[in-house]
Amino acid sequence: xxxxxxxxxxxxxxxxxxxxxxxxxxxxxxxxxxxxxxxxxxxxxxxxxxxxxxxxxxxxxxxxxxxxxxxxxxxxxxxxxxxxxxxxxxxxxxxxxxxxxxxxxxxxxxxxxxxxxxxxxx
Amino acid sequence: xxxxxxxxxxxxxxxxxxxxxxxxxxxxxxxxxxxxxxxxxxxxxxxxxxxxxxxxxxxxxxxxxxxxxxxxxxxxxxxxxxxxxxxxxxxxxxxxxxxxxxxxxxxxxxxxxxxxxxxxxxxxxxxxxxxxxxxxxxxxxxxxxxxxxxxxxx
Numbered sequence: 441x442x443x444x445x446x447x448x449x450x451x452x453x454x455x456x457x458x459x460x461x462x463x464x465x466x467x468x469x470x471x472x473x474x475x476x477x478x479x480x481x482x483x484x485x486x487x488x489x490x491x492x493x494x495x496x497x498x499x500x501x502x503x504x505x506x507x508x509x510x511x512x513x514x515x516x517x518x519x520x521x522x523x524x525x526x527x528x529x530x531x532x533x534x535x536x537x538x539x540x541x542x543x544x545x546x547x548x549x550x551x552x553x554x555x556x557x558x559x560x561x562x
Numbered sequence: 563x564x565x566x567x568x569x570x571x572x573x574x575x576x577x578x579x580x581x582x583x584x585x586x587x588x589x590x591x592x593x594x595x596x597x598x599x600x601x602x603x604x605x606x607x608x609x610x611x612x613x614x615x616x617x618x619x620x621x622x623x624x625x626x627x628x629x630x631x632x633x634x635x636x637x638x639x640x641x642x643x644x645x646x647x648x649x650x651x652x653x654x655x656x657x658x659x660x661x662x663x664x665x666x667x668x669x670x671x672x673x674x675x676x677x678x679x680x681x682x683x684x685x686x687x688x689x690x691x692x693x694x695x696x697x698x699x700x701x702x703x704x705x706x707x708x709x710x711x712x713x714x715x716x
Contacts, residue, residue: 457655464651465707472586475648487647497643527659534656541706542656545698550656552695553663559688560666 442518445510449503453526456499458533463492465538517561524557587652587704591661593645599668601638607676608632653704660699663692 464470467490474483487493510519531550535542542550608631626632649658667689673679 457659460647461650461655461658464647467651470648470651484644493647500643527663530659531656534654538655539707540654540656543702546656546660546702549660549695549698549700549702552691552698553660554695556688556691556693556695557663557666559684559691560670561688 442510442514445506445513448506449510449523450526450529452499452503452506453523454530454533456496456503457526457530458537459492459496459499461534461538463490463496520561521558524554524561527554527557584704587649590645590649590652591658594642594649594658594662595665595668597638597642597645598662598665599672601635601642602669603672603676604631604635604638606635608635610677654706657699657702657704660695664696667692 467487470483473479507519527550531542531547534540608629609626611631627636646658646662670679670681670685670689674681
């Protein structure tokens with residue numbers, strides 16, 4: 441049960457972030473003026489019509505509820521390092537699928553963050 | 563205008579534009595981190611200070627959702643989601659993930675001061691590792707994909 445929840449959390453977090461990043465890049469850079477309260481409603485309506493963004497939010501919800509379930513069967517000190525593992529997996533997939541240029545410095549940074557989050561949970 | 567001067571002016575314009583992009587990305591990163599940390603903190607505070615015991619009745623659920631701290635937390639987390647989506651339109655996923663991880667550190671600090679949680683030496687070491695990772699990634703160019711420059715929408 442514990443490891444099934446871990447797989448669901450990591451899988452849905454990775455999918456949600458990849459879909460969000462992919463779709464927001466396709467959407468193009470959000471203009472600062474679109475963040476004005478009088479225009480933000482129109483922008484959100486446009487986002488809600490993008491199927492992949494809606495799917496990303498759906499995966500985030502799955503990840504959230506699976507995390508809640510995991511906390512009921514495992515300690516927080518076990519559950520949090522799982523989030524740390526997803527940082528490294530997502531960096532690898534961002535390089536392979538999103539074609540981002542991940543420099544050595546970025547790899548080092550991602551690994552430091554993953555180790556750091558794991559240590560915070562000790 | 564001479565070609566040399568045109569190249570120079572073009573390069574200067576690009577430099578200014580890069581600095582502007584860098585600045586707005588950093589400001590939005592701070593917004594993403596703060597809305598996430600304060601949103602989680604408000605939710606946690608609200609759940610720990612409920613006026614009545616959390617039961618299974620629908621009324622208890624509604625009462626929980628409508629309590630001020632839980633409402634504030636939910637609002638902040640909605641803002642977090644929207645600001646993070648905007649940030650992902652400006653910067654790489656492999657940039658956004660590590661630089662927003664400072665949130666884990668701030669959550670630990672808030673936990674220490676408001677909930678009296680202990681910070682062990684392992685946690686300080688973890689904090690140091692996250693800060694190092696964040697600085698390393700923060701020094702790289704936020705956006706490395708060509709597709710994002712174009713966009714498919716006006």
